[in-house]
Each structure stands twice: as structure tokens, then as C-alpha cells.
Amino acid sequence: MHHHTGKPEVWLLSSYRTDSHGQWADWVTEAHSQVNWHKLELPGRRFRWRIRGNPLSWLEKLPDSKPDLILATSMVDLATIKGLHPRLAQVPCWYYFHENQFAYPPGEDHVNQIDPQMVQIYGGLAAEWLFFNSEFNRSTFLDGVFNLLKKKPQVDTMRIKLLLEKKTTVLPIPVEPIPPAKSKDNRLILWNHRWEYDKAPEIFAEAMVRLAEQGVDFRLALLGNRSSTFPNESLLHMREKLGDRIIADERADRATYNRIVSESGIVISTSLHEFQGLSILEAASAEARPMVPDALCYPEIYPVAYRYPPGDLDTLVYRLSDWLDGGLPPPVDVSNWYSPELKNRWQNLFDKLPG
Helix, strand or coil: CHHHHCCCEEEEEEEEECHHHHHHHHHHHHHCCCCEEEEEEEECCCHHHHHHHHHHHCCCCCCCCCCCEEEEECCCCHHHHHHHCHHHCCCCEEEEECCCCCCCCCCCCCCCCHHHHHHHHHHHHHCCEEEECCHHHHHHHHHHHHHHHCCCCCCCHHHHHHHHHCCEEECCCCCCCCCCCCCCEEEEEEECCCCCHHHCHHHHHHHHHHHHHCCCCCEEEECCCCCCCCCCHHHHHHHHHHHHHEEEECCCCHHHHHHHHHHEEEEECCCCCCCCCHHHHHHHHCCCEEEEECCCCHHHCCCHHHEECCCCHHHHHHHHHHHHHHCCCCCCCCHHHCCHHHHHHHHHHHHCCCC
């Protein structure tokens, strides 16, 4: 098929389309027009089934052609797909890790389940290259594989870790920068994450209520996806206690989102797990000052002045009141995460494909 166009044919397989996976899949296919893309995605729900069942969902949906490359997310059971379709046995595969199944906080429904972890081990062994969006993601995957397998019989654990390790590269997703507003509101605190368990909004809500009780002057912009069925308890708590300070409270469209982010002075994360943290990077690009946990992917992006001990409410409140009373630190330069350089690194990957 591609020989007529002179473009390499690449299948993009994403078996769990959530916001961030979807954003990546759309970006990668739109930004690289030197490739003839064929995109297959499955909805981002029913996680346990998706990571295990995607080869069945796609059993008769794969094109009859043989692509030059398969680019799959790490939720795809690549080894099984190659095994079920002999024509794909020799096709090179790149495996993109948005996340890995070894670095989830306890309490998530899919934590410490050997099934999803094995899918990613076999997928990694079946792929030519493993790309990670942060060093934190890469190292927790490799350590996780080692720690899981060292407890199992008849496995050369070190050998498998090394086989995987030599294929790994850190390649973040480029962020689309948001220009800062001409008149920033340095007292506007932004939340731009999903209102879900793994983002720990209850810590954020509690910190905001305490700040208000201390008489600190600030305003709140509450963005991010919320469940359509019922509002998050942390959201309700803040509406009740801090209603007059809230200037925005919505799942905003892109234009509204960009405007509010560009005006914000401070952006906060209380996440329990984060592999790249696109929402904080976006806000930091607009010169909102990030206040993030000193853990996960954050230390490789933000200087120590912008980090607080994870989950430490007292320190979070203290540091924020210090910023709001004594003035904000300078903005953080995150241009490495949206630099043309990063786009060029992606570009070069696809330029090298046989056309």
C-alpha cells in the first residue's frame, strides 16, 4: 500500500484511549505527515479487560497489509498480537510507555496484578525500542520487572532486565506551550487535573481551606475533568467553604482553559502517581509557579524550591502562604519539554523508516 505513496506505513495501536493517551495518539499522527498512519484505538475504560483483551478486540480489525512499523502503547499486548498474526512476526515494533504497571500507588483497582505487569514485560521483549515519557517511568519499570521476577523460579532475572534496559530511551511528549497573560493574577491558584483518586484532590482541598482560615488572600480556578454522575467530594467541600474565592469551576473547553491557565499565578499537584505531568508542564509554560510533590517524575523537571514533601499538608500550606505573602519565585523554564528539539527527536525516528 505505502509503496505507491512512498511513505512508510505505520500502525498506531492504542488499546486504552484516555485524555493523555488520546492527546498523544492525535499529536503523533498529526505531527508526522511523512508517515502513512493507520490508527486503531479502544476506549479507555474497563482497564483489566483492555490490557488483556485487546488482541481479541482487534482480531479481525487489523489491516491485511504488512506495515513497516507498529507503534503501540504499553497497554497493548504486543507479544500476543505478533503471535496471532504470523505476517507481523518480522515487523519492527516500538512500545510507548505513558505509564508502567509497576509504579501505581496501593489502593488502585489495578495495582500489583501480575497480569498487566506480564503484558508489559512480554510487550517489551517483543519490541525493538521501548520509549518512556520520563526517567522516573523508565527506572520504575526496570526495577519493577526485576523485583517481580526475582521472586519467581526458573527465570534469569538479571538477563531479562538487561535485555529490556538496552532497548529503553526516555522520550517525553512535547507540550504545546501556553503564552502567559499580559496581566497575571499572582493570587490565582490553579487546579487542572482530573478529579480522581490518583490525583489526591482531598489534600489540595484541605490545603486551600487551611490557607483561607489563615486569612491568606487568594483565588481559585478549578478546572479538569469531573465525573458526570456526581461531583467529587473535595470539589463540594471547596464550593461550600470557599465559594466566593472560586472564579472558575468547570471542565473547560480549550480556549477557556488556555485563558485561565495563562492568567494563573500558582499551579498545584498533589498527585500520587505521575509519569510526565502534562497539566503542570502546560501551566508552567504559561509562567504559573508549580508547587509539586518531591517525588515521582517531578524532581527531574522542577527545581527543589518548587517541591514539597509528598502528602505533607502542613508544609504545603506553609510554602504557599509564604509565596502569597512574600512574593512568588521566578517562573520555571520548562522549554526542554516543548522545545523544537523534542519534536525533532520524534521527527528523526520516523524519518529513518524505510519509505
